[in-house]
Amino acid sequence: xxxxxxxxxxxxxxxxxxxxxxxxxxxxxxxxxxxxxxxxxxxxxxxxxxxxxxxxxxxxxxxxxxxxxxxxxxxxxxxxxxxxxxxxxxxxxxxxxxxxxxxxxxxxxxxxxxxxxxxxxxxxxxxxxxxxxxxxxxxxxxxxxxxxxxxxxxxxxxxxxxxxxxxxxxxxxxxxxxxxxxxxxxxxxxxxxxxxxxxxxxxxxxxxxxxxxxxxxxxxxxxxxxxxxxxxxxxxxxxxxxxxxxxxxxxxxxxxxxxxxxxxxxxxxxxxxxxxxxxxxxxxxxxxxxxxxxxxxxxxxxxx
Numbered sequence: 502x503x504x505x506x507x508x509x510x511x512x513x514x515x516x517x518x519x520x521x522x523x524x525x526x527x528x529x530x531x532x533x534x535x536x537x538x539x540x541x542x543x544x545x546x547x548x549x550x551x552x553x554x555x556x557x558x559x560x561x562x563x564x565x566x567x568x569x570x571x572x573x574x575x576x577x578x579x580x581x582x583x584x585x586x587x588x589x590x591x592x593x594x595x596x597x598x599x600x601x602x603x604x605x606x607x608x609x610x611x612x613x614x615x616x617x618x619x620x621x622x623x624x625x626x627x628x629x630x631x632x633x634x635x636x637x638x639x640x641x642x643x644x645x646x647x648x649x650x651x652x653x654x655x656x657x658x659x660x661x662x663x664x665x666x667x668x669x670x671x672x673x674x675x676x677x678x679x680x681x682x683x684x685x686x687x688x689x690x691x692x693x694x695x696x697x698x699x700x701x702x703x704x705x706x707x708x709x710x711x712x713x714x715x716x717x718x719x720x721x722x723x724x725x726x727x728x729x730x731x732x733x734x735x736x737x738x739x740x741x742x743x744x745x746x747x748x749x750x751x752x753x754x755x756x757x758x759x760x761x762x763x764x765x766x767x768x769x770x771x772x773x774x775x776x777x778x779x780x781x782x783x784x785x786x787x788x789x790x791x792x793x794x795x796x797x798x799x800x801x802x803x804x805x
Contacts, residue, residue: 502568503540504556505548506584506625507596513654517583518548520624520662524581525551527665531677531735539564543584543598558600562610569613577618577733579680580611583658586625588649593630595623604634611635620680620733624658627651629716632707636714641730643684646704647718653703656694660687665735675758675795681720681730684708688718723769732762754798761791 505521508514525538541560542552554560565580572578585596594601602610611619620641623631629648636642645657664670664683671678672685688706695702707716710729720727765787772780 502564502578502580503538504561504580504582504584504595504597505540505542506556506582507598508543509585509596513585514543514547517658518542520583520658521548522551523666524662527662528735531665533735539568556597558597558602558606561597561602565610566613572614572617574616575618577620577735578614579620579733579735580607580622581661582621582623582625582628584625585654586623586627586649587652588627588630593627593634593649595625595628604631607631608635608637611640612637618729618733620730622661622680624655624661626653626655626704628655629707632709632716633714636709636712636716638712639729640712641680641708641710641733642716643680643730644707644716647707647716651704655704657687657691657704657706660690660694663687663690676799677734679731680733681708681722681727684720684730723772728769748801751798751801754794754801758791758794758798761787761794765791 503521503524505517508517521540521542525540528538529535539553540548540551541554541556541564542548543556545552545555554564568578582595587594587596587601592603592605594603595607607621611621618639618641620643621631621635622643624645627646627649628644629646629651631644632642643661645655661683664686665678670682670686672682684706691704691706692702705718707718708720708726708730709716710720710726715726717726720730722728722731765784768780768783768787775783
């Protein structure tokens with residue numbers, strides 16, 4: 502689900518529409534069917550090719566409620582907020598046409614997804630305080646800023662979208678961009694943007710996925726945040742299920758890759774309790790197996 506909020510002007514409106522369209526196109530290319538994508542726009546008439554309705558508080562609540570009822574128990578649900586944010590009193594909020602939605606509102610809405618893996622990406626200004634309110638077990642929260650005090654306009658959304666729409670974010674070269682890879686790519690490009698422009702960086706993205714409500718600037722899956730985001734991909738579920746009936750051998754390779762990825766995550770989580778040489782040997786064996794599996798998948802995908 503992509504929500505483009507209140508723009509505040511024609512320049513921002515065009516920019517936000519462009520980011521939303523790029524993200525939706527990229528997600529569809531990765532194998533997610535159009536029927537599984539909901540886009541709410543500030544002006545649906547100008548987004549007729551993509552939008553299913555206006556990004557009002559009432560419509561956001563309705564669509565998220567419908568998605569919670571329709572989602573299968575093991576589905577991955579991604580909600581991306583593109584626009585402006587603000588803080589009123591002690592409440593951070595995402596600005597919408599009409600009444601805004603606060604961080605606590607989004608926490609309430611996402612709590613309806615009781616068995617799914619859920620990720621909320623708030624690419625707006627003043628978004629950092631969303632982490633404390635929205636953080637839960639089995640949930641990923643990404644914000645463009647580290648606090649509600651970073652109120653200047655953000656460029657994080659541009660580079661987060663670029664991670665899926667362009668090349669360069671797929672660091673492990675498995676043909677998919679994980680949420681962790683997208684976060685790291687966007688974080689690096691944001692820093693590069695400010696350095697190139699000779700400007701003081703006024704936004705510092707954060708990621709939380711271990712449920713402690715703290716967030717990390719540089720997630721480390723082996724020590725804290727990042728393990729869940731590393732496994733959250735936009736192509737795996739839909740694409741893998743689609744090939745299962747057409748090519749059982751390829752489906753088996755995908756399943757084997759997922760198992761190896763899970764083993765790597767578990768091993769990295771145990772690093773501190775293992776002897777260094779034992780850990781390094783076990784990790785090397787798993788990474789070799791994973792590289793071999795990815796090569797088998799690439800060769801199989803190329804065959805007619």
